[in-house]
Amino acid sequence: MTPLEVYERVxxxxxxxxxxxxxxxxxxxxxxxxxxxxxxxxxLRDDPDTAMDCLSNESGVDYKDRIxxxxxxxxxxxxHGAVLKVKLPRDNxxxxxxxxxxxxxxxxxxxxxxxxxxxxxxxxxxRRLLMPEDWPGHPLRKDFVEPLExxxxxxxxxxxxxxxxxxxx
Amino acid sequence: xxxxxxxxMTLNMGPxxxxxxxxxxxxIRADGEVMREAIPDVGYLxxxxxxxxxxxxxxxxxxxxxxxxxxxAMFTNQGWGMACEKLGNIEVPxxxxxxxxxxxxxxxxxSHLLSVGSMAMDIGANTPFTHAIRxxxxxxxxxxxxxxxxxxxxxxxxxxxxxxxxxxxREKALAYLDHLEPILDEYDSLISYNKIYVxxxxxxxxxSAQEAIDYNLVGPNLRGSGVKWDIxxxxxxxxxxxxxxxxxxxxxxxxxxxxxxxxxxxxxxxxRESCKILRQALTKxxxxxxxxxxxRNFKPPAGECQIRIESGRGDMGWYAxxxxxxxxxxxxxxxxxxxxxxIINKLSRGLMIADLVTLIASxxxxxxxxxx
Numbered sequence: 424m425t426p427l428e429v430y431e432r433v434x435x436x437x438x439x440x441x442x443x444x445x446x447x448x449x450x451x452x453x454x455x456x457x458x459x460x461x462x463x464x465x466x467l468r469d470d471p472d473t474a475m476d477c478l479s480n481e482s483g484v485d486y487k488d489r490i491x492x493x494x495x496x497x498x499x500x501x502x503h504g505a506v507l508k509v510k511l512p513r514d515n516x517x518x519x520x521x522x523x524x525x526x527x528x529x530x531x532x533x534x535x536x537x538x539x540x541x542x543x544x545x546x547x548x549x550r551r552l553l554m555p556e557d558w559p560g561h562p563l564r565k566d567f568v569e570p571l572e573x574x575x576x577x578x579x580x581x582x583x584x585x586x587x588x589x590x591x592x
Numbered sequence: 593x594x595x596x597x598x599x600x601m602t603l604n605m606g607p608x609x610x611x612x613x614x615x616x617x618x619x620i621r622a623d624g625e626v627m628r629e630a631i632p633d634v635g636y637l638x639x640x641x642x643x644x645x646x647x648x649x650x651x652x653x654x655x656x657x658x659x660x661x662x663x664x665a666m667f668t669n670q671g672w673g674m675a676c677e678k679l680g681n682i683e684v685p686x687x688x689x690x691x692x693x694x695x696x697x698x699x700x701x702x703s704h705l706l707s708v709g710s711m712a713m714d715i716g717a718n719t720p721f722t723h724a725i726r727x728x729x730x731x732x733x734x735x736x737x738x739x740x741x742x743x744x745x746x747x748x749x750x751x752x753x754x755x756x757x758x759x760x761x762r763e764k765a766l767a768y769l770d771h772l773e774p775i776l777d778e779y780d781s782l783i784s785y786n787k788i789y790v791x792x793x794x795x796x797x798x799x800s801a802q803e804a805i806d807y808n809l810v811g812p813n814l815r816g817s818g819v820k821w822d823i824x825x826x827x828x829x830x831x832x833x834x835x836x837x838x839x840x841x842x843x844x845x846x847x848x849x850x851x852x853x854x855x856x857x858x859x860x861x862x863x864r865e866s867c868k869i870l871r872q873a874l875t876k877x878x879x880x881x882x883x884x885x886x887x888r889n890f891k892p893p894a895g896e897c898q899i900r901i902e903s904g905r906g907d908m909g910w911y912a913x914x915x916x917x918x919x920x921x922x923x924x925x926x927x928x929x930x931x932x933x934x935i936i937n938k939l940s941r942g943l944m945i946a947d948l949v950t951l952i953a954s955x956x957x958x959x960x961x962x963x964x
Contacts, residue, residue, distance in 0.1 A: 448895045450897055476805050477808055482926070484921070485922070506898070526808075527931060530934040553634065553635040553638040
């Protein structure tokens with residue numbers, strides 16, 4: 424099945440869930456209503472014609488006016504894929520966890536929570552993955568400003584070239 | 593638990609531990625020598641490479657991709673190159689693609705040699721490691737001739753590769769393959785069929801095919817579970833459809849399908865397949881340019897793409913979003929080690945503490961690739 428056929432199938436099953444399908448571009452994608460994403464995912468996994476048994480990639484993108492969570496699905500049985508997206512508000516973005524459908528979502532959602540601040544409801548272990556637990560903010564947000572120090576450790580350093588110049592004088 | 597249950601212990605393993613292949617920490621809850629759970633704690637090597645991409649532009653990001661996975665940096669180079677080429681709709685010259693395949697397959701050999709060698713060392717057999725490293729050094733020499741670097745290559749560019757093969761490279765490379773193939777057999781007789789070694793690996797950390805797909809395991813870890821899937825073969829990219837090679841899968845010869853021994857054997861067999869590909873590539877390489885004309889101020893049209901390549905640690909997915917400017921809006925790389933780390937907690941339950949080392953080594957986890 425081509426991705427567009429997959430999205431058509433989703434639309435037949437959940438008419439209200441598909442917000443839009445973007446056909447042009449390298450990878451056509453479907454924007455799904457955040458409230459329905461888990462039902463859609465489970466349907467795509469369990470339907471024998473789509474059989475998306477693998478969540479190949481889950482990532483988040485900050486678009487300044489919204490945050491998108493992108494799901495790259497793949498089926499090992501039929502060798503086809505699909506891209507689903509949910510659009511979330513930038514303040515307090517929340518969506519249900521895909522962990523109940525694909526186990527691999529566990530860590531990928533922890534990473535998105537850590538770096539973009541998206542809360543995944545129902546996640547079994549939603550802790551920061553990469554950054555320290557007390558780190559302020561979410562680094563992959565576009566408006567993130569790196570703090571000058573962390574527990575007394577400076578996060579900036581003088582340019583060694585400037586330091587050399589200062590020595591010469 | 594049985595009547596032998598004792599008080600639960602919490603142990604700390606790492607971040608500085610010789611068998612964790614980088615800076616990686618586990619918190620182990622154990623009852624005697626049997627683990628109840630091993631909780632991975634990652635992030636010690638987090639450099640936010642994805643954020644750096646947003647600041648340095650398309651060409652400028654290439655050297656940084658080396659640092660995503662320094663054990664097989666050619667693949668991260670190629671992944672980023674391919675993502676940009678797809679966004680900008682650039683075609684790589686044929687000879688450039690062949691150069692990429694040659695560099696990448698040599699890198700795969702180096703990566704697998706390191707993996708199987710360090711696996712033997714983690715388990716307690718020190719000599720095979722030195723043998724594997726000896727051969728890997730020669731590959732490093734070959735790659736150094738190609739690009740001047742031994743670890744972080746920065747060899748590929750958007751639109752091809754930076755330099756053509758140096759004169760006499762084909763003969764040197766073929767001579768090395770003649771040297772390596774008997775060594776692989778020797779390696780097999782030295783360690784692969786060693787009874788102690790097999791006993792340490794067989795039936796440890798069994799992953800079923802269903803589980804492997806559910807946890808998104810990729811590459812040798814997925815094939816070790818019996819799933820015949822290789823991006824090079826099934827979704828061919830570059831010029832891989834022009835070569836003949838097999839995709840080895842785990843068969844459970846010494847235990848159960850999907851145990852650590854299967855993953856080890858898949859890597860051993862893949863090295864022979866890489867040799868096959870290299871021989872074909874080195875003999876079939878066409879003449880011509882190696883680098884397409886790409887503007888220095890590369891601005892791909894707004895859009896997004898995902899590409900998948902088969903790295904030494906399996907299917908590596910690059911997701912790139914362009915907004916039409918000279919800087920990528922967002923880059924995400926989903927790596928093999930990241931997925932492999934997600935399953936360790938589950939597999940560790942009921943294992944002996946000593947077998948955790950086997951498990952990590954058999955999944956071929958490279959710490960910088962998890963954290964990026």
